[in-house]
Amino acid sequence: MNLKLIFHVPSGMPTPEYDQLRKYIASIFSITEEEWSFHRNLLSRKKLFKGEFLVEAGEVCNYVSFINRGSFRAYWDVDGHETTKNFFFENEYASDYESFLTRKPARINVKAMEDCELVELDYESVQSLYEQYPVWQKYGRLIAESLFLHLAQRSRDLLSKSPEELYLDLMHTRPHIIERVPLLHIASYLGVQPESLSRIRKRVMEVKRSA
DSSP states (O other): OOOOEEEEOOTTSOOGGGHHHHHHHHTTOOOOHHHHHHHHTTOEEEEEOTTOEEEOTTSBOOEEEEEEEOOEEEEEEETTEEEEEEEEOTTSEESOHHHHHHTSBOSSEEEESSOEEEEEEEHHHHHHHHHHOHHHHHHHHHHHHHHHHHHHHHHHHHHHSOHHHHHHHHHHHOHHHHHHSOHHHHHHHHTSOHHHHHHHHHHHHHHHHHO
């Protein structure tokens, strides 16, 4: 059973649990208190336990979820064979954005790797934000552009770089993946078998020790 604890925001109440999202937005561009208050009052909080699904393949994704705490793995499951697509951590959005936008069933799963705390918007709330305040259309566009650029870069890297180069990139650009994700899932993300990744890790450690 996939148990979700959801909390809605009473209007006018202090909301320190939304400060993390507020700071994230402020790091991208400036908004007024009125614009933020309208956004905040549409948010809901959710807690998921390790192993629960945020998005399950075959179901329409109805939310974009900002991670306050915890991590997720996005993956395809084809006849019981899982292929990792991406990881999401604190101060990132987790969703199947394609399903969210098209209102069609998701083709990927997004599962909690740790206990997670989220704040999220449903599809109707996002549309309301866009209609009431044009600044949120800009915000949505920036998030979508960032996602597109990440996916484009990853596609290029998978075609042009060796597994060892991909692993070194992870070490330098997303070290939290190395620190917090099981070896099995990292190997899947890099497109290699766990045994191959173990050999890569060993070579990298030997080079670091001899440097």
